[in-house]
Amino acid sequence: MKHPRNLPSAKLEDVSWDIRLCPSEMLAQLGDSSWDLIVFTTMLLSIPSATGPMLLVSVSVIALDIIRRLVRSKRERKGSHLPPGPTPIPLLGNALSVDIEEPWKTYTEWKAVYGEVIYARLLDQEVVILNSQSVAVELLEKRSQIYSDRPVIATVEPYGMGCNFAIERYGDQWRLCRRIFHQTFRTDAALTFRPMQLCRARQMIVNMIDEPDQYASHYSTFAAAVAMPAVYDYEPNPRNDPMVHIIDSFLRASVPAMTSEKALLLKLFPFLLHIPDWFPGSSLKRQARTSYDWAVKMVETPYQYVQKRMITSNQPILSMVSDHLDRIKKYDEPYRSHYTTALKHASASAIIADGGQTTSAMLTFTLAMVGNPHVWKRAQAEIDTVVGVDRFPDFDDRPSLPYVDAILRETTRWQPPVPLGPHATTSSDTYKGFISPKAWATVVANIWAMSRDEARYQNAEQFVPERFLTAEGALTDDNPSGFIFGFGRRLCPERHTADASLWSAIAMMLATLEFTLAKDAGGENIVFESTYVNGATRQPATFPCCISPRSHINKESLQRGFSV
């Protein structure tokens, strides 16, 4: 195994006694790595065109790197080691080795070389990667007082993502958002959503029978139709709803930019946000502005809708926002403003996550069904036996439909909607002889690596729901919800509602629809390579497929609530 040679950025007090060493002692402490520095310095000094500022920058880079290495050697002499990781280069650290599109895959490859806990540096950002569920539980859950902050991501504010409390730093504002959120989506409240979830799922099937090619849009509408009534008392139109359009537009503009790894570009070149529109390279600034404008609409439009209805409607408005708007009146400034911001952020977070994660899982489900027709056929046989063909599945049937649940588990295991759970530390920590860096280090739960653990999931790249069934056909104890919803105090607060939404959508689709490859004009199957749109969440890009109703299903029966 390679030995780590990188160090966190240093505070001067950390190295005060070290810099009293003479240069030869310093080089001796640096060991082999000193040769890199000597070679690098010699190369720079030998460039004939090297100007004063260039030399100054180069010498600063080298000095910084020497300080990093001295701090590490001091720590190691004290018996504490940073976790192993790939060799960094000066200034950039390991940034060039990481696949910016799919960093979780790089981190998973590193696991084979460096193990379950890895240390890397992306520019000046120290990152500890946790590649197994057990280590993530050990640190992010059992030591959650240290590991519950979020890293600062340079793209958050320019892209308008500050309205999402999932990215909020650990503190009072986050606590208030989470409390507001919890009151609406806590486990017992989530149970009351179930009839509504089944009804929305049935409405979605009607839309899919009418316009099967628009399946992605029907999924977004379904997701919004679950969250928006609870948050804003707003019922989206079954199709082409203006609020759903705003959410979709914001997600399309912002999500791809929302990872620490992608934010590196802005961190390296912050001036990219300030160059004129006509200047080459201004596309990033324009993307950010578009995303920001959609964010403002997404936060304000439904919020103002509730405020207006509270004045004009004769009926009581029952929603998260109206409930808290009533409570806010009791407070004076400045707490009133603080509460208002938290309410706007909590409500926007609900619709962002529903539009992102729930839709992602439903698209992945469809992709898996088109590629594995034997799976939906087996599920239909199970549903027909347990439920029959004269009604639709409901939550009372769930315990008797283990194969449907196995499909749901495999969908989120196969392609986790959120592949990385980035946390940040608020103080230093030691774990199994490794020291985690000081405060504000990023600590990433690599959910992707957990889903690819070959010891637990053989042939992990394949979609095999049977892996969650015993030989007798019952569900096993292995539930990927133990990692796909994250860890500790930042664990997904919506996991129960999300699980029920997905179950109602998937069970209803399996009971009523068939999924096959689309055909071209000559009647040949259209075979396609699936691709994913990657960001803080990931979801399949839309693909050609044929979704059609089963022979005994028609729209009228769906609207009545019976299948025949």
Ligand code: HEM
């Ligand atoms: C399949 C569906 C979903 C998956 C896989 C998922 C997964 C996750 C993950 C991995 C995290 C980060 C946890 C961590 O940092 O350790 C998270 C956080 C969060 N999720 Fe979900 N989620 C889903 C659905 C939803 C839905 C539908 C909502 C809201 C309606 C939601 C709201 C949130 C919020 C607000 C946070 C941030 C919590 C915090 O930072 O305190 N999620 N989710």
